Amino acid sequence: MKKVLPLIAFFSIIFLFGQEKLDLDYYLPNDVNYNSSIPTPEKVIGFQVGKWHASHDKIVQYMYALAEASDRISIEDRGKTYEDRPLLLLTITSPKNHEKIERIRTEHLKLSDAKISATVDLNSLPLIIYQGFSIHGNEASGANAGLLVAYYLAAAEGEYINELLDNTVILFDPSYNPDGLQRFSTWVNMHKNQNLSIDNSDREYDEVWPGGRTNHYWFDMNRDWLVSQLPESQVRVKTFHDWKPNILTDHHEMGTNATFFFQPGIPSRTHPLTPKLNQQLTAKIGEYHAAALDKIGSLYYTKESFDDFYYGKGSTFPDINGGIGILFEQASSRGHAQQSDNGILTFPFAIRNQFTTALSTQKAGLNLRTELLQYQRDFYLNAQKEISKDKTKAIVFGDASDRSKTFHFAEMLSRQKIKLHKLNKTIRTSGLSFTPDDSYIIPINQPNYRMIQAMFEKRITFQDSLFYDISAWTLPLAFGMNYADLSNISALGSEINTLTFPNGKVDEKSNYAYLFEWDDYNTPKALYQILKRDLRAKVAMKPFVLNGKKYDYGAILIPATNQRKSVDTMYDLLSNLARETGLNINAAQTGLTDGIDLGSSNFKALDKPSIALIIGEGISSYDAGEIWHLLDTRYDIAVTKLDTKDLSKADLGKYTTVILPNTSGSTLNTSLDNLKAFVEKGGILIGYRNSLKWLNEHKFIKLDFEKTKPETKDITFSQRQNFRGAQVIGGAIFEADIDRSHPVNFGYHNNKIAMFRNTTVFIKPDSSNYVNPIQYSKKPLLSGYISKENLKGLSGSIPFKTSNLGKGKVIVFTDNTNFRAFWYGTNKLLMNAIFFGKLM
Numbered sequence: 001m002k003k004v005l006p007l008i009a010f011f012s013i014i015f016l017f018g019q020e021k022l023d024l025d026y027y028l029p030n031d032v033n034y035n036s037s038i039p040t041p042e043k044v045i046g047f048q049v050g051k052w053h054a055s056h057d058k059i060v061q062y063m064y065a066l067a068e069a070s071d072r073i074s075i076e077d078r079g080k081t082y083e084d085r086p087l088l089l090l091t092i093t094s095p096k097n098h099e100k101i102e103r104i105r106t107e108h109l110k111l112s113d114a115k116i117s118a119t120v121d122l123n124s125l126p127l128i129i130y131q132g133f134s135i136h137g138n139e140a141s142g143a144n145a146g147l148l149v150a151y152y153l154a155a156a157e158g159e160y161i162n163e164l165l166d167n168t169v170i171l172f173d174p175s176y177n178p179d180g181l182q183r184f185s186t187w188v189n190m191h192k193n194q195n196l197s198i199d200n201s202d203r204e205y206d207e208v209w210p211g212g213r214t215n216h217y218w219f220d221m222n223r224d225w226l227v228s229q230l231p232e233s234q235v236r237v238k239t240f241h242d243w244k245p246n247i248l249t250d251h252h253e254m255g256t257n258a259t260f261f262f263q264p265g266i267p268s269r270t271h272p273l274t275p276k277l278n279q280q281l282t283a284k285i286g287e288y289h290a291a292a293l294d295k296i297g298s299l300y301y302t303k304e305s306f307d308d309f310y311y312g313k314g315s316t317f318p319d320i321n322g323g324i325g326i327l328f329e330q331a332s333s334r335g336h337a338q339q340s341d342n343g344i345l346t347f348p349f350a351i352r353n354q355f356t357t358a359l360s361t362q363k364a365g366l367n368l369r370t371e372l373l374q375y376q377r378d379f380y381l382n383a384q385k386e387i388s389k390d391k392t393k394a395i396v397f398g399d400a401s402d403r404s405k406t407f408h409f410a411e412m413l414s415r416q417k418i419k420l421h422k423l424n425k426t427i428r429t430s431g432l433s434f435t436p437d438d439s440y441i442i443p444i445n446q447p448n449y450r451m452i453q454a455m456f457e458k459r460i461t462f463q464d465s466l467f468y469d470i471s472a473w474t475l476p477l478a479f480g481m482n483y484a485d486l487s488n489i490s491a492l493g494s495e496i497n498t499l500t501f502p503n504g505k506v507d508e509k510s511n512y513a514y515l516f517e518w519d520d521y522n523t524p525k526a527l528y529q530i531l532k533r534d535l536r537a538k539v540a541m542k543p544f545v546l547n548g549k550k551y552d553y554g555a556i557l558i559p560a561t562n563q564r565k566s567v568d569t570m571y572d573l574l575s576n577l578a579r580e581t582g583l584n585i586n587a588a589q590t591g592l593t594d595g596i597d598l599g600s601s602n603f604k605a606l607d608k609p610s611i612a613l614i615i616g617e618g619i620s621s622y623d624a625g626e627i628w629h630l631l632d633t634r635y636d637i638a639v640t641k642l643d644t645k646d647l648s649k650a651d652l653g654k655y656t657t658v659i660l661p662n663t664s665g666s667t668l669n670t671s672l673d674n675l676k677a678f679v680e681k682g683g684i685l686i687g688y689r690n691s692l693k694w695l696n697e698h699k700f701i702k703l704d705f706e707k708t709k710p711e712t713k714d715i716t717f718s719q720r721q722n723f724r725g726a727q728v729i730g731g732a733i734f735e736a737d738i739d740r741s742h743p744v745n746f747g748y749h750n751n752k753i754a755m756f757r758n759t760t761v762f763i764k765p766d767s768s769n770y771v772n773p774i775q776y777s778k779k780p781l782l783s784g785y786i787s788k789e790n791l792k793g794l795s796g797s798i799p800f801k802t803s804n805l806g807k808g809k810v811i812v813f814t815d816n817t818n819f820r821a822f823w824y825g826t827n828k829l830l831m832n833a834i835f836f837g838k839l840m
């Protein structure tokens with residue numbers, strides 16, 4: 001390992017292309033001795049790093065072997081992915097630090113609490129560096145470099161490594177996305193030639209749909225840090241807040257013809273809540289990456305792309321938590337070696353750049369230690385000063401009619417260590433009422449003040465009109481949550497330490513009927529279970545009052561008679577369901593109500609939906625995955641995933657409902673007749689976003705699209721990309737008016753709803769108002785960026801339309817109602833289309 005390595009990258013590439021001799025010298029610093037009692041990756045996983053793509057299983061095997069062999073490493077299994085893969089964390093520091101690790105952690109955490117941070121002695125405190133890899137599973141050079149980084153940290157000997165380990169604690173997350181990484185490694189390894197194929201057309205470089213980028217349910221997990229709806233993120237976010245790292249790194253890959261990127265990104269696209277000094281420190285850390293990459297002859301760039309705007313990304317999330325997030329992007333070999341604009345790009349070359357910048361991060365951390373610790377302390381001290389200037393002193397939220405959603409909202413906040421309190425009295429403000437039993441209050445005077453701002457703020461002015469990702473995520477709007485700012489904390493009750501899921505129950509046994517309202521987030525879960533057990537259920541098309549309780553549109557009626565189950569069995573079943581879902585189910589002992597009686601024809605019988613979701617080539621895997629995840633994990637509703645390639649021959653008669661996620665439709669043309677026959681025979685087809693154009697073109701539904709035309713006269717050639725980009729709705733939030741008597745809106749209390757939109761598909765309203773049950777307001781922008789032209793197109797347009805075709809229905813949404821699993825507020829629109837589609 002001490003022999004001289006080929007220093008020039010060019011030679012290395014040629015040298016490695018044949019892979020005659022791929023050894024550790026290619027990657028590791030050659031001026032260091034390595035402890036021979038520490039196993040090399042090759043010794044444990046059976047091949048040299050870079051020869052094959054290490055599967056997640058192999059990575060796990062190696063991490064345990066290292067932890068076993070090294071007293072610098074402790075390992076913990078923090079939880080599981082959807083596919084039951086372990087979410088490992090290695091804590092790497094000097095043996096001396098390991099002995100007092102809990103003391104280091106608690107001392108370090110004091111920096112993020114302005115009330116006690118002054119007592120911390122920065123001179124003796126190690127810096128916390130969180131290093132994580134390949135959150136996009138098919139950007140695998142990061143996780144494969146991770147094998148080498150871990151080996152280096154365990155085995156390197158000498159003054160530098162001792163100093164590094166004494167002065168830092170490295171939280172080492174070997175794979176941010178185990179399920180995706182496993183999927184990708186299988187694909188590229190199974191196609192690898194002995195004589196590497198550098199031809200980009202080789203199947204090795206053309207992953208099968210949906211690819212390895214995402215997790216089990218096809219989520220981009222690098223958008224989930226702030227809202228943490230996925231198990232992988234929840235585990236990571238917990239580690240993050242347990243430690244509050246000073247630096248967090250996120251190793252990615254980009255296009256094959258690129259070089260290497262490290263942050264800072266585009267300066268004008270930094271979120272305004274992020275302090276200026278954050279970007280300056282990012283640049284200072286960047287100097288270490290530049291020096292290290294210069295040394296191995298690798299090209300790189302900064303500042304020209306990527307940004308630090310959306311706090312849901314791993315490299316931006318730390319920026320609102322007193323740390324520095326760093327994004328790395330390596331040109332991808334997306335397999336073992338590909339021809340590129342920069343010559344042949346090999347997998348080992350990609351790994352070496354990731355390895356090199358992982359080490360330069362550590363060096364920067366060591367050298368900038370006190371500066372970064374000081375920055376973190378000041379971040380929270382300055383936040384404390386902003387609190388005193390803020391007119392809002394607390395935020396109250398809650399919804400007595402939707403306790404499940406309120407719980408999930410509270411849960412999301414507490415995952416980010418935002419302190420919640422009980423209310424000591426009922427608050428009535430802005431037409432809303434918040435009761436102590438069903439509401440929470442957030443005092444803004446708490447360490448995570450800036451995080452509260454990042455989650456609640458509405459923003460409609462921006463320095464730039466281009467965004468790498470969404471421009472708005474105002475979380476109470478996404479949840480459709482009732483909330484209000486308070487100018488005092490007089491209603492502040494005791495702090496809540498443990499959140500408890502709401503208690504649901506059946507109030508008494510009945511021989512006649514049961515009723516529950518449709519407002520709660522979990523009602524579709526309960527209704528599906530009821531229908532699945534062959535119980536008859538009906539939905540109320542009008543409101544009524546029984547026993548003094550008002551039942552709104554969409555209330556569910558379960559008669560006790562003429563069912564396939566006995567009165568006692570039904571009572572037990574409903575009681576269990578109530579407990580599981582948190583719903584309150586009420587007994588009705590009479591059919592006579594104030595309003596429609598229980599035997600009225602305004603109660604419509606419901607069928608158990610049998611759902612097929614169209615997936616596969618041509619369909620947006622994100623949108624499809626969100627629907628799959630919603631039905632499968634939130635509502636326990638069975639769903640069949642039908643591949644576009646099999647759709648023309650599929651027996652669609654088995655389904656009541658077919659869902660078509662976002663697609664241009666190009667892969668559906670051969671299935672046109674089959675899909676149309678399905679609807680004509682009585683099926684319900686639900687289409688999303690761009691599929692509307694295809695459905696309109698092929699006469700499933702008649703839609704009148706609004707075309708927007710931006711002015712192009714003063715745009716220069718070099719401005720053309722920015723100009724086009726500014727016409728994109730990357731993701732913003734808009735207000736729509738709703739007609740609550742329409743079945744698509746059952747379960748909604750207010751006459752307005754916030755919707756998420758990331759398309760420019762605008763449908764003109766119908767001239768008859770009752771067929772426009774959801775319509776964008778005249779001034780619809782609530783939060784986020786939209787161009788003037790698009791705003792004009794959007795105002796007054798309709799995001800929803802339904803129409804008959806033969807005996808069936810076509811139901812369309814221009815917008816994604818299921819966005820990234822955190823748009824709880826509009827999930828019910830899809831569920832209403834599924835359960836009540838026939839009634840629309």
Ligand SMILES: [Zn+2]
Nearest residue numbers: 136139252253
């Ligand atoms: Zn990526």
